Every structure is written in C-alpha cells, then in structure tokens.
Amino acid sequence: MRPKEEIILENYIAEKGFKRGAQRKGIAEIFLSTEKHLSAEELYALAKKKYPSVSFATVYRALKVLCGCGLCRELRFDDGVSRYEHLYGHEHHDHLICTVCGRFVEVTDNAIERLQTKLFKRHDFIPQRHRLDLYGICDKCGKKRRAD
C-alpha cells in the first residue's frame, strides 16, 4: 500500500467515524499490493493466509470501504462474478481478457475513446461512462495451442 493510498483510506475511515480494524487494514494491504483484478473469493484466499479465521463478510466489507474511498472499483464480468481493480494511479482504461488463461491487460485507445463520445452525441445521449471488454486469446496461450 502506497503512502498516499494509506492516507486516502485513513481519511475515509476517519470522516465516516469508523474504527481501525486489523483485518480490514490487512485485507486492504493485500488487495492494494496485488496488481490483479481479484475476485472476492481470490482475495479471501489471500487474506486467509494472514488471518486464518477471517470471514468472507469481512472481505466484502473491506472491499466496500475500498470502493467507498475511491481506491477500488467493482467490475462485473460476463461470468457473473465481480472483480475488483485498483483505481489509484490508474487512468481510465478498458480490458483485454484472455479466454484461456484469464489474463487481464489494461488498455486505452484514445481514438476509440473519441469515437465513443461522437457515438453518444450522434444519438443525442449525454455521456456518462462506458465499458469495453475485449475477449480473445493471448500470445502465450495462442503459442501453446499451436504447439499442441
């Protein structure tokens, strides 16, 4: 957890009148030091290592706090499972997802972004947000597949 992230989290907890729970802090540290788009279940598995008696509820509660203070964002993918990604130091981006190994690549294409804005306007919509998920087979998995 970077110092600035810690400050954001601490400030949020303070202004909400929360108290400092060890598990929540630890889960936040684990989450923020893992550069992956973790699911609640994956984060729970990591948290278990540090806190063997930790509950699923505590993991979900920690994620809610992280989302609340803007350090985290919930993304619901096509399998119906929510995954959580870091927001601090991450510009807006879309996702390339390997359908074989599940690898996530964060991508941005300014030309696409501009065309999306035009698309909103063309249909008289006030833009709010968008979501672009690109599913395919990554280099590594493609090579492996060709070798078999």
Added chain:
Amino acid sequence: MRPKEEIILENYIAEKGFKRGAQRKGIAEIFLSTEKHLSAEELYALAKKKYPSVSFATVYRALKVLCGCGLCRELRFDDGVSRYEHLYGHEHHDHLICTVCGRFVEVTDNAIERLQTKLFKRHDFIPQRHRLDLYGICDKCGKKRRAD
C-alpha cells in the same frame, strides 16, 4: 415470430429430439415479437398474461432453447440481471443505455470496430468477441431533467 425464425426453432427442437410444448412455443412467440432487451422477469410477466399458471422455470427453459438455436443471446449487464436480445436479422451491435429510463439503443460504429481489431493485434491477442456498453442520458430524459 417470422417464418424463418419458426423454422430455425422447429428444426432445433426436432434435431434435439424435443417435443412441442405449447408454453415454450408461446413464450418464444412473445419473446420474438417483442423488440426489446427483455429480462427473464419481464418475459415471465408477459407470458403470465397468456398462460396464467406458467412457471419461471419454463421461461428460463424457453430462453435456453432460444439461445441454443441461435435466435437469442444472453447479455449480462452491470446490475447483475441477464437480458435477452434477438439475434435473427440483427447484425453485431453494441449498446447505448439510458441510465434514467433504461432505454436500449443498438449501435454500430465501423471505425470503432476496426480500431478494436487493431487493439487486439497490438497486444498479440487473437480476437474472439467484444462487448461495448455506453451508458448515458437519452435525449428525452435529458430534456425532462432540464425542464424540472
């Protein structure tokens, strides 16, 4: 239900060795004659009018058959509820969604499509599919909001 859609459905049922159930057929007709991105619950409500004793299970089963024969596609949006859209006679498209009234607009932008393909290549991915959801406020809802 268009004649060609009916043939596709009937052929699928025949080749799978299914039988012709009245409710399933009726639900398929209701779905295919409603040009909306219905949820299972919405379709169930419509089906109830024609078959007051119809079950939710039958609606889900009918949707599964419709998806199986390629007349329908399941789309899971950010609220976690699946919606189903017609595939027959519908080219690939993305969705503009009004966050106020829930209106769906099917859109396609060939320039965006091409740039997506490039994006796949740039990251050494074999393209499979993508999903672009654009959320905003539609013209009607925007005017209404300004009037208030």
Added chain:
DNA sequence: TATAATTATGATAATCGTTATCATAATATC
C-alpha cells in the same frame, strides 16, 4: 386408438455470489 416411452411443465428445493443480522471482540472516548 390404446399403450408405452419420453419430454414438458409447474412447484419447489438447491445453488451461487453477495448482503444482512446478531452476538461477541476490539477500539475509541471519557
């Protein structure tokens, strides 16, 4: 057309990811 075999249907239970509840433990305030 009767009969047998098999699928369709409706009621309901089960599932899965997530959230709510509640008793107890930890933390903060005084």
Added chain:
DNA sequence: GATATTATGATAACGATTATCATAATTATA
C-alpha cells in the same frame, strides 16, 4: 477502567438462476 460504538465471524437471508421431481402432455409404437 467504564462506556459507547464499530469490527469481526458465524450464519441466515437474499435475488437471480438452475436442478429436482412428480405429473401432464406429446410422440412413437403396436
């Protein structure tokens, strides 16, 4: 340290969807 309030873990509840099972409808067979 006493008091008040939040954090935590265990577990129940939830909502959307799927599975199970008994019965009804359909198809195949005779």
